[in-house]
Amino acid sequence: MRRFSEGRVDMKTELVGMNQTELEDFFQDRGEKRFRGRQVYRWIYLNLERDFASMTDLPLQLRQVLEEKARVTWPEVLEEKVSEDGTRKFLLELQDQKTIEMVLIPQPVDSGLRYTVCVSSQVGCPLRCSFCATGAGGFERNLKVHEIVGQVLLSRWVLARENTGAEPRLTNVVFMGMGEPFLNYDAVLSAIRLLTDSEGINMGQRHITVSTSGEVRGIRRLAEEGLQVVLAVSLHAARDSLRDTLVPLNRRYPLAELQSAVQYYFDKTGRRVTLEYILLNRINTNREDARALVTFTRPLLANVNLIPYNEIGSAGYECPPQEVVTRFRRWLEEAGVNTAIREERGADIDAACGQLKAKREDIWQENDTG
Numbered sequence: 258m259r260r261f262s263e264g265r266v267d268m269k270t271e272l273v274g275m276n277q278t279e280l281e282d283f284f285q286d287r288g289e290k291r292f293r294g295r296q297v298y299r300w301i302y303l304n305l306e307r308d309f310a311s312m313t314d315l316p317l318q319l320r321q322v323l324e325e326k327a328r329v330t331w332p333e334v335l336e337e338k339v340s341e342d343g344t345r346k347f348l349l350e351l352q353d354q355k356t357i358e359m360v361l362i363p364q365p366v367d368s369g370l371r372y373t374v375c376v377s378s379q380v381g382c383p384l385r386c387s388f389c390a391t392g393a394g395g396f397e398r399n400l401k402v403h404e405i406v407g408q409v410l411l412s413r414w415v416l417a418r419e420n421t422g423a424e425p426r427l428t429n430v431v432f433m434g435m436g437e438p439f440l441n442y443d444a445v446l447s448a449i450r451l452l453t454d455s456e457g458i459n460m461g462q463r464h465i466t467v468s469t470s471g472e473v474r475g476i477r478r479l480a481e482e483g484l485q486v487v488l489a490v491s492l493h494a495a496r497d498s499l500r501d502t503l504v505p506l507n508r509r510y511p512l513a514e515l516q517s518a519v520q521y522y523f524d525k526t527g528r529r530v531t532l533e534y535i536l537l538n539r540i541n542t543n544r545e546d547a548r549a550l551v552t553f554t555r556p557l558l559a560n561v562n563l564i565p566y567n568e569i570g571s572a573g574y575e576c577p578p579q580e581v582v583t584r585f586r587r588w589l590e591e592a593g594v595n596t597a598i599r600e601e602r603g604a605d606i607d608a609a610c611g612q613l614k615a616k617r618e619d620i621w622q623e624n625d626t627g
């Protein structure tokens with residue numbers, strides 16, 4: 258069972274991140290009826306309520322005790338940028354003043370707009386992929402369950418506040434923000450179980466994507482969970498010598514090990530894996546790279562998403578011209594690999610992982626030194 262001392266900053270117990278049973282236990286441990294836990298569960302996850310005073314089906318005295326002993330918090334919005342294409346990027350502040358990023362991506366559908374939220378799983382990232390602003394900024398700490406789920410609750414709240422209809426428009430969650438989700442495995446899994454609880458947030462498992470840079474132990478563990486979530490692997494190179502430089506985790510888990518883990522995941526779950534491949538001009542876009550990618554992908558029956566690079570100031574990589582992107586896709590498709598080009602979203606607002614935080618910290622540094 259969860260220890261209630263966990264997650265305390267101000268000696269209050271954080272209730273976001275607890276599942277229904279944990280909330281029932283919380284109330285029972287304090288001499289209350291278990292059903293109070295179910296009531297609060299609904300307030301937090303269905304009604305998006307953070308103020309105990311507004312939880313009107315709880316006795317007044319209990320609400321006052323909760324004010325003193327517990328809290329319901331989400332990350333706070335420090336900054337929001339809106340792209341021409343409608344993508345919205347948020348810089349969020351946590352209780353300890355650390356900052357993370359979250360991106361809301363709209364998609365038009367017949368009945369209006371549907372949103373995907375891209376959430377962070379760590380403050381910074383220890384893996385230091387050479388093209389990534391988050392990696393360049395280093396690692397600070399893992400996010401707690403309430404900080405991960407809090408990003409989704411915040412997104413729902415932002416959208417509900419603007420929406421005139423009753424139905425929430427947030428349909429998908431992708432773990433593609435800051436951090437490597439499998440280096441924070443337990444918190445990410447607890448968050449996924451909360452997000453998909455049919456008595457709570459109730460998102461479809463297939464609407465949740467976990468993206469890993471190739472943390473093989475996490476892939477194998479996820480295969481055993483009995484979940485139907487989508488697994489995406491950030492591949493970016495299918496030759497070890499190149500991948501070692503782009504994704505340093507490759508030195509620990511080379512391509513053969515990664516391929517075997519992905520195969521295991523597919524065999525165990527029957528779910529096709531998506532391979533993400535950022536196209537870096539003249540780095541991983543030649544014929545040899547395409548052949549290697551085909552060799553890696555074919556036995557896995559995986560889908561490939563090609564993502565033209567979103568240029569960040571200091572990394573020194575370039576986005577390839579359109580003809581290079583088209584040619585690379587053609588090479589894959591001619592070899593029978595199911596390939597899509599992922600539309601670049603929010604390029605004008607630094608929507609690639611870590612860019613907004615990096616930029617803000619640059620500004621702070623300029624201010625500090627200036």
Ligand code: SF4
Pocket residue numbers: 382383384385386389390391392393434435436437470610
């Ligand atoms: S790309 Fe992902 S795994 Fe790599 S450094 Fe950036 S956040 Fe970490």
